[in-house]
Amino acid sequence: MQEPLLALDKVTKTFRRSGGSIVNAVRSVSLDIGPGETVALVGESGSGKSTLGRIALGLLAPDSGRVLLAGRCLGDLSAAALRDARIAMQPIFQDASASLNPRRTVRELLAQALRHHRDSVEQRSVDLLDHVGLRPGTEYLLRFPHELSGGQRQRVAIARALAMEPRLIIADEPLSGADVSIRGQILNLLIDIKEEHRVAYLMITHDISIARAFADRVAVMMQGEIVESGPAEAVLHAPTHPYTKQLVAAVPMLDAPTARDREIGDA
Ligand SMILES: Nc1ncnc2c1ncn2[C@@H]1O[C@H](COP(=O)(O)OP(=O)(O)OP(=O)(O)O)[C@@H](O)[C@H]1O
Numbered sequence: 194m195q196e197p198l199l200a201l202d203k204v205t206k207t208f209r210r211s212g213g214s215i216v217n218a219v220r221s222v223s224l225d226i227g228p229g230e231t232v233a234l235v236g237e238s239g240s241g242k243s244t245l246g247r248i249a250l251g252l253l254a255p256d257s258g259r260v261l262l263a264g265r266c267l268g269d270l271s272a273a274a275l276r277d278a279r280i281a282m283q284p285i286f287q288d289a290s291a292s293l294n295p296r297r298t299v300r301e302l303l304a305q306a307l308r309h310h311r312d313s314v315e316q317r318s319v320d321l322l323d324h325v326g327l328r329p330g331t332e333y334l335l336r337f338p339h340e341l342s343g344g345q346r347q348r349v350a351i352a353r354a355l356a357m358e359p360r361l362i363i364a365d366e367p368l369s370g371a372d373v374s375i376r377g378q379i380l381n382l383l384i385d386i387k388e389e390h391r392v393a394y395l396m397i398t399h400d401i402s403i404a405r406a407f408a409d410r411v412a413v414m415m416q417g418e419i420v421e422s423g424p425a426e427a428v429l430h431a432p433t434h435p436y437t438k439q440l441v442a443a444v445p446m447l448d449a450p451t452a453r454d455r456e457i458g459d460a
């Protein structure tokens with residue numbers, strides 16, 4: 194079997210609330226993502242999805258267990274190697290304004306991400322903006338994040354992530370901050386990126402229809418544990434765990450458009 198790009202091995206994280214009570218946010222979770230593979234992590238609010246995502250990104254250290262990126266344990270890396278690992282894994286968060294420095298123009302934000310390129314940074318920036326649907330890209334270069342809509346900001350955040358040429362994108366509810374009317378477009382953009390760049394994804398979402406449209410595999414989290422995982426078709430059409438059955442039953446699956454339907458609709 195091919196070596197996983199990202200492997201979470203029995204990862205556990207406990208928080209102590211300010212009142213002193215203990216929260217077992219993540220309990221001995223193991224999950225592999227192969228190169229170019231898309232895994233959706235679904236589950237209700239508070240089930241530990243974002244905590245697991247932050248551990249995978251190396252933003253939060255697990256209490257026990259290991260995170261391996263291309264076979265190397267994040268906990269064993271030097272500061273410099275950890276920085277490189279963080280470039281290989283780019284996050285996209287729900288609220289793009291939180292991840293974009295408000296004092297930098299789009300041009301500066303992208304130039305910073307493209308600093309490993311010696312030349313044609315401006316042209317690459319414009320190409321990236323075009324690529325994420327901000328056209329013509331030149332029109333956006335001098336804008337600050339607050340001069341963009343929520344959806345445009347998310348596109349800039351996606352362009353910035355792509356500028357790093359990541360092998361894995363960890364997206365935590367990336368559509369929730371955008372207006373309902375443009376969620377389909379951003380979802381299609383993320384699907385196009387998967388197909389064109391062969392980038393792997395960990396897509397964190399409470400929305401089963403996004404998982405269905407997007408993922409090769411689905412993992413279902415409940416109270417800090419993965420209670421079911423497998424190929425998306427199998428998990429979403431023939432769930433075995435009672436909790437997954439309940440999640441799937443709550444969504445009108447047959448009416449939810451698939452990625453293909455959306456593309457045809459947009460054309
Ligand atoms: N820094 C923290 N300190 C204390 N408790 C925390 C902290 N971060 C998360 N938790 C708790 O850990 C549990 C899991 O939280 P997490 O944010 O991972 O859930 P989630 O599945 O992402 O939820 P949502 O769908 O609402 O985003 C929750 O009970 C939350 O209150």
Ligand SMILES: [Mg+2]
Binds near residue numbers: 365
């Ligand atoms: Mg969350």
